[in-house]
Amino acid sequence: MQAVKAYLAKFDENSPNPIGISDTELETKVRQTIDQALVSEKVVDIFDAAGIQKPDISILSDEFIEEMRDYEHKNIALETLKKLLNDEIKVREQHSVTQGKKLMEMLNNAIKGYQNKVLTAAEVIEELIKLAKEIKLSDNLANELKLTNFEYAFYSAVAENDSAKELMSKDKLRELAIVLTSTIRNNISVDWTIKESARAKIRTVVKRLLRKYGYPPDMELLATELVLHQAEVIADQLVS
Template sequence: MDMLNNAIKGYQNKVLTAAEVIEELIKLAKEIKESDSLANELKLSDFEYAFYSAVAENDSARELMGQDKLRELAIVLTSTIRNNVSVDWTIKESARAKIRTVVKRLLRKYGYPPDMELLATELVLHQAEVIADQLVS
């Protein structure tokens, strides 16, 4: 979404030409297709893949933990977050703190690199916010 917004803003601000925007859109489409194929290959749902992407963004985590362990972590994160979110969790700081604590514990349990734990926690929370409506229902 960010890539799409950046391309549109670049065009609107006359930084990018129409041809460059089309190139960006083609590049974005290829990345989405690759992402979908990886999700299918890993047999992850859309929610699980969102969390997988958040925890696998770190190169050292991918090297240290491997794809299978990250996949397992994503599945557990999805289930745990789904079971712990409430309707107002994105608004109430106490509810957010509870989710943040749960995520940190899971990252530690699965051996996520401690130096990248804070970033991964924030990415997971951001992903959870993006899909919050579906998680609560």
């Protein structure tokens, strides 16, 4: 970590570009430094080296978000947020197809805006902060609904479209997600993803539950496929 501290310390000198390189080279060096150094418990050392006071390791804490917004060196803040958010999203992708896809699209769109020079570093940081808050809201909703990771993954799948949210109450969608989780867990086999008869059985079960709970008929097919895809992602964990 001494090399990282020595490198990042250069950003705290008076010169706006202390190492005398172009903006592109600077961004590359920052990105490489963050990629190499943001590893498990080593994360805290980087923030210390960059002079960022961070009592809470969570990137979702209000304190950390404000520090990233106010940090003098925007390129460092941008690359740090991008790296941390990317890691957070990858963790969620392991549980929720819907949430993972939505959040990753938000991240990629923000970064593309910066790469295409449509947005400044400061503007992208604001977009990434919005993304961090979106992740926090999602986590808070899961806690509010008292759903497990698996249940919330299915909740996100069936609550993905607006017509379902308009037609069905949050409690109804919650109940559907819980029943979907338990029913799928009780009906899937180890080879269900490659055995068509087993897959057809799960599809039938899902459709039956969607109809039972009053899911919008015009969205039934899409929701069924999304639920099946979600089940595939967490299949090993469901049967274990």
